[in-house]
Amino acid sequence: MVKYAPRKVYIRESGGYVELSYTEFCRCRESDQTYMDKLFIPIQGCLLEVVREQYTDFYRDKERWRYLQKLDTKNRLLSLDGFTDSEGNPLDFITDEAVDIAETVVNAVMVDRLKAALPLLSDSEQDDGQ
Numbered sequence: 001m002v003k004y005a006p007r008k009v010y011i012r013e014s015g016g017y018v019e020l021s022y023t024e025f026c027r028c029r030e031s032d033q034t035y036m037d038k039l040f041i042p043i044q045g046c047l048l049e050v051v052r053e054q055y056t057d058f059y060r061d062k063e064r065w066r067y068l069q070k071l072d073t074k075n076r077l078l079s080l081d082g083f084t085d086s087e088g089n090p091l092d093f094i095t096d097e098a099v100d101i102a103e104t105v106v107n108a109v110m111v112d113r114l115k116a117a118l119p120l121l122s123d124s125e126q127d128d129g130q
Helices: 022-031 033-037 052-074 101-120 123-128
Strands: 009-013 016-020 039-043 046-050
Touching: 009 022, 016 022, 022 033, 039 052, 046 052
Parallel strands: 009 046
Antiparallel strands: 009 016, 039 046
């Protein structure tokens, strides 16, 4: 059975679709064995009867999507769709050439060395620097 009760079930009949409530569908399925052989795909909270080819295509695509999501998670891939501002506009990823990356790295190394050297100074030398 399904994890939740669909709002409606659409059964193919005479070249079109007949709408049933899920309760009506369950009753029909209990009384008519042919309902057990019907194939359905979930669409917007409803079940839609489809032919085998559509059913196979739908679930093949769904499994492919799950597989790709699993790979993305495993490989820690990020989607650019997630990088938007508060209004939903895509963020600009063009490198800011005004920033000198080499200079930034050199400054970070120098700060680290300075922090490592400070404890080597006497208390009076440390006080003179303030």
